[in-house]
Amino acid sequence: GKEKELIRGSWESLGKNKVPHGVIMFSRLFELDPALLTLFHYTTNCGSSQDCLSSPEFLEHVTKVMLVIDAAVSHLDDLHTLEDFLLNLGRKHQAVGVNTQSFAMVGESLLYMLQCSLGQGYTAPLRQAWLNMYSIVVAAMSRGWAE
Numbered sequence: 001g002k003e004k005e006l007i008r009g010s011w012e013s014l015g016k017n018k019v020p021h022g023v024i025m026f027s028r029l030f031e032l033d034p035a036l037l038t039l040f041h042y043t044t045n046c047g048s049s050q051d052c053l054s055s056p057e058f059l060e061h062v063t064k065v066m067l068v069i070d071a072a073v074s075h076l077d078d079l080h081t082l083e084d085f086l087l088n089l090g091r092k093h094q095a096v097g098v099n100t101q102s103f104a105m106v107g108e109s110l111l112y113m114l115q116c117s118l119g120q121g122y123t124a125p126l127r128q129a130w131l132n133m134y135s136i137v138v139a140a141m142s143r144g145w146a147e
């Protein structure tokens, strides 16, 4: 329906530039919760958070996150097919010390990135559509985390 169109339409251009948009997202995340930076063990010898944000390992994680979002957008009609993958992803984050509240903060950062990138295109219905999709992703990751 309408929600899926809003998501697909907005991702069409953003999805072509995953890394820069992902960097905007994670810069926002570390502004909201700087302590999350320390969970990326490979960032421990960074001078500043800006140095960390440009390290290759970090950019790899940014890319991984964007690819998960890309997969969710591609599977809007059958998100349940990602269930096992997302359960496992939640489990992996539990193992590296990320808590489930932090997933919600990534959601806020995602909305921030959409707002920055879409400008006038960032409308209340679009925001809600993304929030709904991201909530489904996080719900599955959180179930895996808690298992």
Ligand code: HEM
Binding pocket: 036, 039, 040, 041, 057, 060, 061, 064, 065, 068, 069, 089, 092, 093, 096, 098, 102, 103, 106, 137
């Ligand atoms: C792996 C941290 C959120 C997707 C990892 C790893 C760390 C990490 C430390 C393992 C090392 C690495 O691969 O870089 C975090 C932190 C987050 C976060 C601090 C903030 C809350 C997310 C979210 C997604 C995601 C929201 C996707 C929607 C992935 C993927 C991997 C990964 C796909 C690779 C898993 C594998 O090895 O199979 N994350 N993550 N991460 N993360 Fe995150």
